[in-house]
Amino acid sequence: MSDLATVLVGRLAASFDEARDPVRAVGAAAYMRDLFPFLGLTSPVRRARARLALAGLPRPTEAELRDVALACWSRDEREFQQFACDYLAANIKVPGPAFLDTVAELIVTKSWWDTVDPLAAHVAGGLVRRHPETVTTMDEWSRADDMWLIRTAILHQLTYGAATDADRLFGYCAAQAGHRDFFIRKAIGWALRQHARTDPAAVRAFLAAQSDRLSPLSRREAAKHLSPIRP
Known part of the structure; x- marks a missing residue:
């Protein structure tokens, strides 16, 4: 995994954990048919926490985008995958056509x-x-x-x-x-x-x-x- 992915996902984990809401997490998981565990972050909280984690980090390369996305997909809690979707969309000008794979x-x-x-x-x-x-x-x-x-x-x-x-x-x-x-x-x-x-x-x-x-x-x-x- 690239240095950027390691730093970013590490920051996310720490920032998300500080804001976890176990009660809300149960409801969020139930809403998603208990397919995934949640930390219980609302979308505004998740995005605010993500901005803190992203502060000072450079724009990713295509390879780093892939590393970040896969690292987030490897995490259990659904908020990491939701972050990755936002991160990819925000950097859509970076990857080439092969990124569809x-x-x-x-x-x-x-x-x-x-x-x-x-x-x-x-x-x-x-x-x-x-x-x-x-x-x-x-x-x-x-x-x-x-x-x-x-x-x-x-x-x-x-x-x-x-x-x-x-x-x-x-x-x-x-x-x-x-x-x-x-x-x-x-x-x-x-x-x-x-x-x-x-x-x-x-x-x-x-x-x-x-x-x-x-x-x-x-x-x-x-x-x-x-x-x-x-x-």
């Missing part, structure tokens, strides 16, 4: 929505925006066996707004319309709902064309903010 490793390890979603929208999405050729990796993930990679592909354009590749988004959603897992159905609805902010007519047309294939959850989420069509 590291992102995939994080996505399929200790997987749950609280890490997968920021990795999708802010890390994978940020890398694809900066390195457009890597969109083919999203195409591969959209057909993957791992549902969290599929969810990432569907959500990676969540912050793109008018720059969204609508054909690709609709293609991913149509291909996975019949997926049985809640998290994929929810992602389809979420991604479509977000794109409806930019092009509501296109989303409405897609919903009409795919009405027999999309789950009720996906349709309901996608249409949540669409105004009804007047006769």
